Amino acid sequence: MILPNSSRRDFLKASTLAGLGASLASLAGAATAQAAGETRPTPPNTAGILNSSLGQTRPRPDGQRAVHELTTKPLERVRVAVIGLSRGMTHVGDCLNLEFVDIVAVCDLREDRAKRAADACEKKRGKRPAVYGGTENIWEEMVDRDDIDAVYIATPWGWHVPMCLRSMERGKHAFVEVAAAVTVEDCWRLVDTSERTQRHCVMLENCCYGENELFILNMARQGVLGELTHAECAYIHDLRGMLFSLGTEGDWRRDYHWQYNGNLYPTHGLGPVAQALGVGRGDQFKFLVSMSSPELGLTKYRNERKPNGGKHADEKYICGDMNTSLVKTELGRTIMIQHDVVSPRPYSRINAVCGTGGTFFDYPARLAINAPKTYDLSSSGSHEWLEDKDLEKMRQKFTHPLWKKLAELSKGGGHGGMDFVMNWRLMDCIRRGATPDSVVYDAAAWSCIIEISARSVVTGSAPVPVPDFTRALWKTMKPLAVAEQA
Numbered sequence: 001m002i003l004p005n006s007s008r009r010d011f012l013k014a015s016t017l018a019g020l021g022a023s024l025a026s027l028a029g030a031a032t033a034q035a036a037g038e039t040r041p042t043p044p045n046t047a048g049i050l051n052s053s054l055g056q057t058r059p060r061p062d063g064q065r066a067v068h069e070l071t072t073k074p075l076e077r078v079r080v081a082v083i084g085l086s087r088g089m090t091h092v093g094d095c096l097n098l099e100f101v102d103i104v105a106v107c108d109l110r111e112d113r114a115k116r117a118a119d120a121c122e123k124k125r126g127k128r129p130a131v132y133g134g135t136e137n138i139w140e141e142m143v144d145r146d147d148i149d150a151v152y153i154a155t156p157w158g159w160h161v162p163m164c165l166r167s168m169e170r171g172k173h174a175f176v177e178v179a180a181a182v183t184v185e186d187c188w189r190l191v192d193t194s195e196r197t198q199r200h201c202v203m204l205e206n207c208c209y210g211e212n213e214l215f216i217l218n219m220a221r222q223g224v225l226g227e228l229t230h231a232e233c234a235y236i237h238d239l240r241g242m243l244f245s246l247g248t249e250g251d252w253r254r255d256y257h258w259q260y261n262g263n264l265y266p267t268h269g270l271g272p273v274a275q276a277l278g279v280g281r282g283d284q285f286k287f288l289v290s291m292s293s294p295e296l297g298l299t300k301y302r303n304e305r306k307p308n309g310g311k312h313a314d315e316k317y318i319c320g321d322m323n324t325s326l327v328k329t330e331l332g333r334t335i336m337i338q339h340d341v342v343s344p345r346p347y348s349r350i351n352a353v354c355g356t357g358g359t360f361f362d363y364p365a366r367l368a369i370n371a372p373k374t375y376d377l378s379s380s381g382s383h384e385w386l387e388d389k390d391l392e393k394m395r396q397k398f399t400h401p402l403w404k405k406l407a408e409l410s411k412g413g414g415h416g417g418m419d420f421v422m423n424w425r426l427m428d429c430i431r432r433g434a435t436p437d438s439v440v441y442d443a444a445a446w447s448c449i450i451e452i453s454a455r456s457v458v459t460g461s462a463p464v465p466v467p468d469f470t471r472a473l474w475k476t477m478k479p480l481a482v483a484e485q486a
């Protein structure tokens with residue numbers, strides 16, 4: 001999504017909190033405003049964003065019901081549509097491998113991509129889905145069909161919210177890529193619409209289904225890590241090349257680097273550790289403080305390489321190379337979240353959870369536990385990481401049952417198999433009419449960190465309250481179903 005030049009100029013003038021509000025509104029609102037039809041949401045109002053009481057919960061409007069335990073009619077076959085067929089091709093591929101799922105329609109602005117997806121479906125299943133493409137709003141016709149149960153949304157961030165809203169308004173579940181929304185106001189729109197329509201709005205946080213993430217979840221639930229006190233997570237991924245690559249995410253994702261300064265991609269790291277800590281279910285984010293390092297990496301890369309014939313020379317990036325945020329939860333626990341996509345360093349989501357009984361750190365996987373003898377391990381104590389053979393013993397005991405069940409089937413799948421595990425699990429829940437493992441409250445809580453972190457940075461790292469999208473349900477909400485399987 002490219003903003004008109006006037007929006008760019010306006011933003012570049014803005015370094016105040018008011019400027020932040022305007023930029024967030026323009027980023028999230030540009031696509032919102034383009035989405036036609038009577039369900040078109042009002043473009044975010046800057047004054048509204050700035051005046052909203054971010055940290056407070058809001059009363060549930062009349063006619064809405066909570067969705068934390070929303071169950072739906074079981075389905076013999078799940079009929080899906082997919083919008084956005086770059087990342088969306090992974091979901092197409094996974095759905096084609098689920099014999100109880102039918103892909104009814106596919107859509108991409110780029111018709112060649114929509115046709116390529118339809119070809120893949122026809123080859124595998126002998127039946128061609130309806131193809132929508134060529135114009136920015138053609139997806140609306142697709143989600144208006146009456147033969148679709150769920151819509152996968154894998155488009156640029158600015159399109160996520162309008163696509164989710166219309167899908168739910170038209171009676172479909174919305175499965176949206178990360179992050180679900182960019183602004184707090186848009187997070188509330190997702191929550192309100194899911195509650196009013198009683199449709200699921202699930203963020204496709206595939207990292208919650210990684211082998212190590214599920215291993216941690218299982219150990220946490222079985223008490224191996226004791227009382228959990230702290231977590232660390234991140235999205236550290238050198239994306240400098242991609243950010244300037246034409247015809248890819250770079251076409252729109254780089255925009256956010258000159259629009260504002262904060263954590264632009266919190267959910268891959270945060271989702272799994274939030275699930276382990278029971279955020280939204282027994283605990284809740286309370287407030288966040290954030291600071292950013294100087295912005296140097298992207299500018300240096302752009303200046304030295306002059307990508308795409310030097311046409312990005314005027315772009316002024318403001319997002320600090322490394323953003324570090326700290327969240328305090330209602331139970332007093334702490335979570336560190338980092339974001340760095342412009343430094344030369346190996347990939348890491350850190351993926352660490354610490355408790356009174358043990359500590360797990362990822363990249364590479366390491367586990368220390370208080371009482372190794374309890375588990376019949378030869379490692380001597382908690383001062384060292386377990387020896388490899390002991391870690392393997394713990395994996396044998398505590399690998400999550402979902403991973404054990406799907407490990408073979410997911411081999412060769414996207415992101416080490418976790419994409420398939422996520423899609424299998426989600427579709428299986430929809431088929432049975434069960435509540436998925438994460439609901440709209442999780443999507444909103446994990447995504448809103450984008451705006452909350454930027455607000456803290458722009459106000460000198462002041463604490464910023466994190467909204468309670470569950471409207472106090474977190475105090476009584478039951479743990480995740482996937483954790484209960486253990």
Ligand SMILES: NC(=O)c1ccc[n+]([C@@H]2O[C@H](COP(=O)([O-])OP(=O)(O)OC[C@H]3O[C@@H](n4cnc5c(N)ncnc54)[C@H](O)[C@@H]3O)[C@@H](O)[C@H]2O)c1
Nearest residue numbers: 084085086087107108109110136154155156177178248249
């Ligand atoms: N979970 C993961 O591991 C993961 C990995 C990659 C991307 N993502 C997320 O997936 C989403 C898409 O990323 P991507 O890498 O595929 O981006 P991309 O830019 O490569 O592809 C987006 C696709 O959406 C299409 N599109 C844009 N506007 C459209 C519209 N109005 N109607 C129909 N189609 C439209 C584009 O033509 C393009 O094919 C993003 O939210 C991103 O953050 C998640």
